[in-house]
Amino acid sequence: MASVAKAASASRGFRGGIDPLGEIKSMSAARRREALQGYLFIAPWVIGFLSFTFYPMISSFWYSFNDYKILTPAVWVGLRNYLYAFTGKPLGADGDPLFWLSLLRTLTWGVVTVPLAVFGALLTAVLLNQAARGTSIYRTCFFLPSLTPGVAAILLWTWILQPQIGVFNSVIKAATGLQGPNWLGSMEWALPSLAMISLWSAVGGSRMIIFLAALQGVPKEVYESAKVDGANAIQSWWHITVPLITPAIFFNLLLGIIGSFHVFTSAFVATGGGPAYATYFYALHLYNQAFKSFDMGYASALAWILFVIIMAFTLVQIKLSDRWVYYEAAR
């Protein structure tokens, strides 16, 4: 009896029809009732998807080919918005002077922060995995920064990095007698300062927990049998641990890279993109075009360029992952 029920529930899959209406017509009354009830339950998502995802996507794609400044009706301009973006300095003289700059800042940000954050998260996870006592206390200490509201985190770091009376420069002064840098206010140090703040909140967050779960998922017997075979700690790290946690590394890198393109709040609150555009990220540029200049057409073009870049990165990452990510065959 139980196996019959199991087989029945196993067959409850989607059968791949391409003619839903025809399929509904050919159903028994009970099956049709079930299908209609199912649609009723997913209806909130369908409405939400159509009005807050599908329509906005089509609409922003359309606006990206228009000159649309909110107060006047949209005017079709073809590829002009895209050309305006691409022909800015240094590739041209007439285009958006900040497009390539903001894209470069964002890529720099990703290249600097993502590997550091993923490596740091792995390191803290390894530490936590080794510690026998008090793990939950350490985990809490590492984890809380990632939950702190972005604005609050920036404010507390701005205060620590305050050039004259901040605790960082006071310690530097006391230790070396030298005046510390201007941190968030200086061209050279603004980006590193933001990177440091972001590492504080990124290292111990979800990345670390994912690594911790991956590390704990490596079967103990594998280590034991490697030890019997004479492998030392370094060998079993490279030949057992690393291969088995590559899915977690891949996942964290992928999400990190995608996330790095969205960097906004920290720069918006801490520096406003300055000084002299040193931290002027792409999302900041987009925000300014849309909600300061109300140039919705151009901002939509910026959004679609970003969309294409993120998709390209995602696909490349997934392709590359075949080469070095090890998935257990049983999965």
Next chain:
Amino acid sequence: MSAVSAASVRANQVARVAKDVRRVILYVVTISLSLLFMFPFLWTVSSSLKTVGDILAYPPTLLPSVIQWQNYLVAWEQASFGIYAQNSVIVTSLSLIGTVSSSFFVAYGFARFRFPLRGFLFTVVLSTMLLPYEVTLIPIFLLFRTVGWVDTWLPLIVPSYFGGGAFNIFLFRQFIMTIPYELDEAALIDGASRVRILWNIIVPSAKPALATVGVLAFIGAWNDFMGPLIFLNSQEKFTVSLGLYALRNYVGEPGEPKDHLLMAGAVMATIPIVILFFVAQKYFVQGIVTTGLKG
């Protein structure tokens, strides 16, 4: 013989000492790292309790000379944090209810009903997770502007009632599929309606998943900055994050100090999250691990 055993005893001792040294190093590193991560919080709490004179002193002191609890009172009343906190509580709880109930409802539909296009629609749900928010941001803003919802809380609340987020639907669906379908079937034979099954069988079995999504939804709504920044204009409607930002950019009379108030505000914005974390730590971890393993 005795020489050999003495040597092996010594080798054992060396190994034990080496192990102890390694353990000590491990704990020293872990504890100092923990302190490093906690330092900004401790410094902020200390700064928020300093007098105006203390906070501007050079070199800065580790602890306040006199504890100024009234900083919090001033931030709460004069700097409007009381209003911001109230607004955040309203917005967060209403959108939390929407997110949890709506995504659970939808997940139940995907997990327990057979209907044409189910697999395709679920793929669409999952693929929306890859979509960068910038692509939909502008039309959504224009949409809410057209219906006159700008400078109200509605844009921050209403969308959560329509699907409640792809990841949450996914998480709930996975969880509901682990609940034996035989329970539903037995109830159906007894004549129970689908809504009653949802309420009496699925919801009680899915409490851990509900807590996980609830906790994540709370954090998401409480910490949201972009939403309030774009949709709210009047200060009396600001949430805590936006209020903090506004106070930071507020230019008062020259030399009018506000750093102690900013610190008190930052502490107040963070406290609910810290409390929630301590109460529901395991649900945080569960939610994240689900993202990592299945996402």
